[in-house]
Amino acid sequence: MSIEVRNVNKRFGQFQALKAIDLHIQSGELVALLGPSGCGKTSLLRIIAGLEAPDSGRIVFHGEDVSGHDVRDRNVGFVFQHYALFRHMTVFDNIAFGLRMKPKRQRPSDAAIADKVRELLGLVQLDWLADRYPEQLSGGQRQRIALARALAVEPRVLLLDEPFGALDAKVRKELRRWLARLHEDVHLTSVFVTHDQDEAMEVADRIVVMNKGVIEQIGTPAEVYANPASEFVYHFLGDANRLETDDGPLLFRPHEVRLSTHPAPGYRTGTVRECRQIGPLLRVTLEVPGQAQGIEVTLGPQALASGGFDRGALLHFHPGEAPRTAYRTP
Amino acid sequence: MSSVSLPATASASAKAARRGNALGRRLLILAAWLVFALFLLLPLVIVVSEALKQGVGTFFTAILEPDALAALKLTLLAVGLSVPLNLVFGVAAAWCVSKYEFRGKSLLVTLIDLPFSVSPVIAGLIYVLLFGAQGYFGEWLSDRDIQIVFAVPGIVLATLFVTVPFVARELIPLMQEQGSTEEEAARLLGASGWQMFRHITLPNIRWGLVYGVVLCTARAMGEFGAVSVVSGHIRGLTNTLPLHVEILYNEYNHVAAFSVASLLLALALVILLLKQWSESRLAHLRTGAQP
Numbered sequence: 001m002s003i004e005v006r007n008v009n010k011r012f013g014q015f016q017a018l019k020a021i022d023l024h025i026q027s028g029e030l031v032a033l034l035g036p037s038g039c040g041k042t043s044l045l046r047i048i049a050g051l052e053a054p055d056s057g058r059i060v061f062h063g064e065d066v067s068g069h070d071v072r073d074r075n076v077g078f079v080f081q082h083y084a085l086f087r088h089m090t091v092f093d094n095i096a097f098g099l100r101m102k103p104k105r106q107r108p109s110d111a112a113i114a115d116k117v118r119e120l121l122g123l124v125q126l127d128w129l130a131d132r133y134p135e136q137l138s139g140g141q142r143q144r145i146a147l148a149r150a151l152a153v154e155p156r157v158l159l160l161d162e163p164f165g166a167l168d169a170k171v172r173k174e175l176r177r178w179l180a181r182l183h184e185d186v187h188l189t190s191v192f193v194t195h196d197q198d199e200a201m202e203v204a205d206r207i208v209v210m211n212k213g214v215i216e217q218i219g220t221p222a223e224v225y226a227n228p229a230s231e232f233v234y235h236f237l238g239d240a241n242r243l244e245t246d247d248g249p250l251l252f253r254p255h256e257v258r259l260s261t262h263p264a265p266g267y268r269t270g271t272v273r274e275c276r277q278i279g280p281l282l283r284v285t286l287e288v289p290g291q292a293q294g295i296e297v298t299l300g301p302q303a304l305a306s307g308g309f310d311r312g313a314l315l316h317f318h319p320g321e322a323p324r325t326a327y328r329t330p
Numbered sequence: 331m332s333s334v335s336l337p338a339t340a341s342a343s344a345k346a347a348r349r350g351n352a353l354g355r356r357l358l359i360l361a362a363w364l365v366f367a368l369f370l371l372l373p374l375v376i377v378v379s380e381a382l383k384q385g386v387g388t389f390f391t392a393i394l395e396p397d398a399l400a401a402l403k404l405t406l407l408a409v410g411l412s413v414p415l416n417l418v419f420g421v422a423a424a425w426c427v428s429k430y431e432f433r434g435k436s437l438l439v440t441l442i443d444l445p446f447s448v449s450p451v452i453a454g455l456i457y458v459l460l461f462g463a464q465g466y467f468g469e470w471l472s473d474r475d476i477q478i479v480f481a482v483p484g485i486v487l488a489t490l491f492v493t494v495p496f497v498a499r500e501l502i503p504l505m506q507e508q509g510s511t512e513e514e515a516a517r518l519l520g521a522s523g524w525q526m527f528r529h530i531t532l533p534n535i536r537w538g539l540v541y542g543v544v545l546c547t548a549r550a551m552g553e554f555g556a557v558s559v560v561s562g563h564i565r566g567l568t569n570t571l572p573l574h575v576e577i578l579y580n581e582y583n584h585v586a587a588f589s590v591a592s593l594l595l596a597l598a599l600v601i602l603l604l605k606q607w608s609e610s611r612l613a614h615l616r617t618g619a620q621p
Contacts, residue, residue: 049518051514051517051518070517071514071517071518072517072518072519072520072521072522075520076518077518078514078515078518080511080514080515082511084511084512084514084515085512085515086512086515086516086529086530087512087534088533097516097519097521097529098519098520101516101519101520101521101522101525101529102520149515149519150518150519152519153519153520
């Protein structure tokens with residue numbers, strides 16, 4: 001089931017949340033809407049779901065214009081950031097809810113509903129939790145139950161709003177890998193909202209980078225990382241250095257920098273301001289004359305042994321093979 | 331650290347402070363009990379003892395007398411009509427305020443509280459002014475032979491007015507706190523508006539609702555001022571229990587007055603127990619434990 005967003009605008013009072021958004025999501029794709037908070041990504045997701053009405057523009061599911069359809073007729077699965085599980089119902093009743101709400105004629109029998117719920121609990125690997133209440137579950141378990149509940153009605157598309165946002169770092173990583181695997185099995189057209197570029201890179205087939213209500217770039221994780229369309233995208237997808245040179249500012253990533261203890265052609269001089277080990281990597285911050293912003297360098301484990309990064313030490317650095325001349329600010 | 335002896339001094343003074351606190355605490359608790367006994371318990375004891383002064387027989391004669399029974403019936407009728415109406419109104423108002431954004435919302439919330447701030451007597455006078463024989467709609471009503479003031483509809487209206495805020499006031503903060511994502515989730519899963527209300531909203535607010543209804547019932551039963559103005563005090567017809575007590579008292583029929591008052595008191599105690607129970611369920615709900 002493909003999703004098309006055509007020229008969607010949305011305004012909340014004076015605030016323009018979305019400006020002329022056009023987006024085509026192919027059937028079976030897993031797409032991330034990535035951007036800082038307030039960029040409009042959640043509004044866009046809620047408009048696709050029908051929870052919010054756009055001021056203008058259309059939403060099309062597989063060629064069918066659903067703009068006028070009510071939420072309940074769009075048949076989308078939606079997973080909320082804070083799960084929105086029904087607190088007074090057991091896990092079983094939560095998952096069964098969508099099936100039980102169907103009109104009498106389409107409603108499966110109780111036995112069929114129970115089978116379906118068991119199947120979904122198996123899918124999210126939480127069979128033993130059927131009789132618990134939501135508050136007795138951990139965050140990760142709640143999120144998986146919320147997913148099972150959304151899948152119970154066999155939605156045409158799956159929308160997830162910051163699905164891992166409220167979880168701690170370790171569970172978040174496990175769960176996003178699990179989601180990526182699940183998507184490979186189920187192959188349901190899915191859109192998820194995130195502000196975490198690692199999450200988008202790791203899980204999504206394509207990333208839609210958004211900022212201030214517009215789409216900055218759409219592409220595969222490799223594409224957007226290798227060829228950021230704007231300085232915003234460059235900065236948002238990873239740590240970035242900005243170096244003022246005679247030919248104008250240069251942008252490059254910390255891991256691209258080469259260091260030397262001796263002056264060499266193409267190398268600039270900097271003073272070590274800080275050196276910190278982060279896991280297996282070493283992050284050195286250099287102070288460069290003529291600019292306030294320091295230059296960050298990340299080095300592999302072998303650099304740890306060599307030493308020579310004491311505070312105040314003089315080092316020579318090269319911006320690497322592929323520095324980018326800074327984007328013209330629009 | 332500047333001084334080694336500091337912790338010792340600190341703990342000594344903390345102990346002294348604790349001793350002072352303990353004394354203060356005892357005094358305060360004593361004072362609270364004293365006030366409670368003097369101003370709340372003593373009057374209740376007096377009411378019951380006055381009622382039983384001439385024995386249980388007189389007590390029952392007083393409350394089983396036709397006028398008293400009529401007053402009881404009318405009180406229950408006023409409660410039975412005004413509470414359900416306020417229940418519906420309260421839920422609708424709380425729903426509007428907590429789920430939608432609209433112009434004049436804060437004005438609406440303020441207006442819901444109006445009956446709290448307006449004296450009940452004035453509320454009663456408003457109805458006399460509107461529906462009385464000389465009132466705005468008086469002629470229109472009398473042409474159609476409809477009697478509102480000095481009749482049962484007036485009493486119900488006055489009761490309705492003074493009890494409007496109870497259910498809404500209780501539900502608005504509860505529903506605002508719960509937000510509407512669960513309702514959204516239900517809609518997304520295909521629930522109709524009614525199904526969503528029935529299966530998601532109602533279970534989430536039920537204890538707040540019970541609490542609001544209990545408070546509303548207590549007030550509706552005991553309302554004197556507004557009802558007194560619109561009632562006309564016709565014995566056996568437009569007297570509610572509180573009005574009946576007043577009439578008996580004014581006639582120096584103290585035993586009967588206190589007997590009927592005891593009846594009202596007994597009803598109030600039942601309501602109080604219900605309130606206590608719903609309150610504990612509500613606290614349960616708020617701390618997140620399951621029923």
